[in-house]
Amino acid sequence: MSEARSTPPARRVAFRQLASLALAGSAGSLLAACSREGGDNKAAAAKTPEAPAVIGKAGEKVEFRYPDNPTFDLVYLADQLGYFEGTNTRPKYIGKVAAPQIIPLTGTGEIDFGSRMVPLVISAVASGSDIKVVAAGNKTLQDAPHMKYFVRKDSGIRAPKDLEGKTIGINSFGACAEFVTKTFLRQKGVDVTKINFVVIPDDQAEQTLATGNTDLAIIHAPFSGRADHADKLVRLWSDFDLDGGLGGMQPYSAHGKFIREHPESVKDVVTALAKAANWVNAHPEDARQLVSKRINLQLEFVDRYAYVDNLVVTEPPIQYYIDVLEAEGKLAKGKVAAKDIYTNAFNPYAQAVAKA
Incomplete structure (x- = not known):
């Protein structure tokens, strides 16, 4: 049973009251379908004639498959705050999914929604996966970074150049920890070919560093807070220090077939996530x-x-990673444009602004 359903009624009512205060004045009108992306949807449907686009009936009960991972995530918070109530859409938690597998599984439709960093989605789109970013996610602030960089106090590592010949633990290849870090280190004159990058899950990164199996650990929230309190460790930087937060947006993506067959449910999900994001920004301690x-x-x-206001996607964080992937030789120049990666067509806040 999910925690959303086990939360005492009084607490849920209190949280909803807080949420209502945080969301006063929110937009009410929604698009009937993903009109701006219609051409892309038809093209995607044409690529898969065995699974033609089918619009779900109004009032249809729809479950979307989503990982049940131990992390700070808007789907779980939206569920616990009751933001899916009053809709015909509910999350169906399918168990824990390793972070590196979330976008590949969303791209193949084995899960319907996934939240991972922009470069993974760009690479998936470039390889032909049927996937689209439908909502922005978290953002990096100086006091709420996306990820933090830790070393042992006795390691002698204090500057970028000190990392040559050392081992860095990251939560996956192809995402922010790899590309934001390599971009920064190259800017500081570091030969990144002399660094050994290894994959360590965030919830294990602190211990792996403390025991000497890595020399630097890049840890994402919420687990980075535990490393900040570890006696043997010291924080060197956050991603805000490295790029001002430009690479810190972790959006929500959906499989194309789910988008085409259940546009109303996609709107339900994006709306619930945006409400939850605004609630978190207004009530960080409660969250x-x-x-x-x-x-x-x-x-x-x-x-x-911290989350992007209203979860409206903007192009600079996407273009940042297109440029990085091209510079890294991971993406052919001009193969993917930022507009190919995302849509705001299901976001009521974006549509309200467009109609104003």
Whole structure:
């Protein structure tokens, strides 16, 4: 049973009241379908004639498949806050999914929605996967970074050049930890070919560093807060220090077939996520408390997330990673444009602005 359903009624009512205050004045009108992306949808449908686009009937009960991972995530918060109530859409949690597998599984339709970094989605689109970013996610602030960089206090590592010949733990290849870091290190004159990058899950990165199996750990919220309190470790930087937060947006993506068959449900999901994001921004401490209970991590160790206002996607964070992937030789120049990666057509806040 999900924590959303086990939360005492009084607490849920209180959280909804807080959410209502945070969301006063929100947009009410929604698009009937993904009109701006119609050409892309038809092209995607043409690529898969065995699964033609089918628009779901009004009032149809729809479940969307989503990972049940121990992390700070808007789907879980939206569910716990009751933002899917009053809609015909609900999350169907399918168990834990390793971070590197989330976008590949969303791209093949084995899960319907996934939240991972922009370069993974760009690479998936470039390889022909039927996937689209439908909502922005978290953003990096100086006091709420997306990821933090830690070393042991006795390591002697204090400057970028000190990392040559060392081992860095990242949560996956092809995402922010790899590309933001390599871009920064190259700017500082570091030969990144002399660094060994290894994959370590965020919830294990602190211990792996403390025991000497890595020399630097890049840890994402919420688990980065625990490393900040570790006696043997010291924080060198955050991603805000490296690029001002430009590479810190972690959006929500959906499989193309789900988008085409269930446009109303996609609107339900994006709307619920946007409401939850705005609630988190307005009530960061309440959000930390919910996440602390969900992932069973002591409250003082839970780092918070900040989210893009209304989860409206903008192009600069996407173009940043297109440029990085091209510079890294991972993407042919001009193969993918930012407009190919995302749509705001299901976001009521974006549509309200467009109609104003």
